[in-house]
Amino acid sequence: MVTGADVTTTRLEAELAELAGSVPDPELPVLTLGELGVVRGVRMHDDGHAEVTLTPTYTGCPAIEAMSADIERALTGHGIPEVRVTTVLAPAWSTDDISAEGRRKLAEFGIAPPRPHAAGGPVPVTLSVRCPNCGSTDTELLSRFSSTACKALRRCTSCREPFDHFKEL
Amino acid sequence: MSGIDTSAGTTTAAALALGDDALILSHRLGEWAGHAPVLEEEVALANIALDLLGQARILLSMVGDEDELAFLREERSFRNLQLVEQPNGDFAHTIARQLYFSVHQHELYAELARGDGPFAPLAAKAVKETAYHRDHAEQWTLRLGDGTEESRTRMRAALTALWKFTGELFQPVEGLDGVDWAALEERWLAALTDVVERAGLTLPEGPRTGAWAAGAGRQGLHTESFGRMLAEMQHLHRSHPGASW
Numbered sequence: 001m002v003t004g005a006d007v008t009t010t011r012l013e014a015e016l017a018e019l020a021g022s023v024p025d026p027e028l029p030v031l032t033l034g035e036l037g038v039v040r041g042v043r044m045h046d047d048g049h050a051e052v053t054l055t056p057t058y059t060g061c062p063a064i065e066a067m068s069a070d071i072e073r074a075l076t077g078h079g080i081p082e083v084r085v086t087t088v089l090a091p092a093w094s095t096d097d098i099s100a101e102g103r104r105k106l107a108e109f110g111i112a113p114p115r116p117h118a119a120g121g122p123v124p125v126t127l128s129v130r131c132p133n134c135g136s137t138d139t140e141l142l143s144r145f146s147s148t149a150c151k152a153l154r155r156c157t158s159c160r161e162p163f164d165h166f167k168e169l
Numbered sequence: 170m171s172g173i174d175t176s177a178g179t180t181t182a183a184a185l186a187l188g189d190d191a192l193i194l195s196h197r198l199g200e201w202a203g204h205a206p207v208l209e210e211e212v213a214l215a216n217i218a219l220d221l222l223g224q225a226r227i228l229l230s231m232v233g234d235e236d237e238l239a240f241l242r243e244e245r246s247f248r249n250l251q252l253v254e255q256p257n258g259d260f261a262h263t264i265a266r267q268l269y270f271s272v273h274q275h276e277l278y279a280e281l282a283r284g285d286g287p288f289a290p291l292a293a294k295a296v297k298e299t300a301y302h303r304d305h306a307e308q309w310t311l312r313l314g315d316g317t318e319e320s321r322t323r324m325r326a327a328l329t330a331l332w333k334f335t336g337e338l339f340q341p342v343e344g345l346d347g348v349d350w351a352a353l354e355e356r357w358l359a360a361l362t363d364v365v366e367r368a369g370l371t372l373p374e375g376p377r378t379g380a381w382a383a384g385a386g387r388q389g390l391h392t393e394s395f396g397r398m399l400a401e402m403q404h405l406h407r408s409h410p411g412a413s414w
Contacts, residue, residue, distance in 0.1 A: 056223075056294075058219075058220060058223060058298060059220060059223030059224050059226075059227060059291070059294055059295055059298065060219040060220050060221070060222050060223020060224070060226070061223065062219070088290075089227070089290040089291055089293070089294050090289070090290035090293060090294075091293070092290070092293045092294040092297065093294070094297075142209060143209035143210075143212065143213055144213065144301055144304065144305055145209075145212050145213035145215075145216035145217070145301075145305070146212060146216075147212070148216075149216050149219055149220060149298075153209065153212075167301075169297050169298070
């Protein structure tokens with residue numbers, strides 16, 4: 001939540017935040033936006049409009065517009081007359097913001113979840129990535145860039161299956 | 170000067186410089202679509218281009234209307250470095266351009282992210298993306314430099330050809346007053362020396378500026394190929410104003 005400690009969240013705002021968080025990600029529909037960690041909060045304004053703050057995974061993520069439209073639809077469907085989605089950059093989103101449940105779903109979907117961050121920087125090299133198909137840790141990097149900006153392409157040297165890895169950011 | 174809020178100050182000037190760097194390099198990398206040597210590389214270059222386009226949209230939106238700025242400005246109004254407008258050339262030229270620029274951009278954004286200026290939020294986000302761009306360029310430099318005689322020759326030629334555009338990287342940008350440009354240049358040179366030597370090559374010798382003064386791109390003076398690139402980038406928007414997908 002970006003709301004400061006001195007600002008209380010009303011019951012309606014909490015309810016709407018949960019609703020916005022339950023919207024599926026447009027590119028990875030197995031995950032909700034809440035599990036992805038991109039919904040920062042909902043605030044009701046005095047004129048009756050709801051402001052949802054959303055943060056992009058990557059600055060150029062083309063899914064952000066679809067996310068905004070889906071959130072607007074979900075909240076207006078819940079009786080909120082006007083919804084405005086604001087995009088914020090700070091604090092920057094990190095793959096550490098993906099919930100444990102989100103990581104489990106990614107692996108189940110065949111995408112190796114991101115590793116937790118090492119202290120040294122955004123490109124960890126030490127921990128191995130586990131193959132989501134056979135579970136082997138014997139995997140190799142094919143390309144740092146894959147089907148979307150947030151994924152890298154790897155191959156399992158045990159079962160030989162190529163797979164996407166949600167790379168650390 | 171369409172779309173530029175001329176009343177705004179130095180933050181606008183800096184946003185335009187950084188935004189144009191990202192926009193123009195993004196377009197150049199996009200030219201590889203359908204032409205990259207292998208599929209993985211096609212995807213990698215497009216991904217890097219997308220990251221840069223995202224940065225450009227945020228930066229140009231700090232200045233004015235992003236579409237007007239990208240598609241309706243004349244050549245002399247662009248403030249990008251001459252390095253980023255250089256043609257793709259062979260794959261080694263593209264990698265040399267990526268290496269020179271991404272090390273610079275990564276170091277610059279890291280410094281801006283540590284501050285509390287208007288660019289800190291974007292820089293804190295983008296520095297994590299540029300770490301991957303830098304890694305990509307470094308890995309390819311090692312592979313080409315330490316590869317075959319052919320790849321080594323081409324990588325050496327590319328590093329040399331673009332060397333004269335690297336002086337401009339460290340010309341102070343108006344509005345980025347907190348940046349220590351001399352220290353940035355030292356870090357850049359140290360990083361470049363390290364990568365190039367590990368690749369079995371040496372840093373080019375010779376001046377880091379061309380016949381024109383360093384800083385020319387930032388003043389709106391561009392090289393010959395830039396006009397043709399802009400014509401291609403802008404013609405659809407100019408021919409069909411307001412067109413959308």
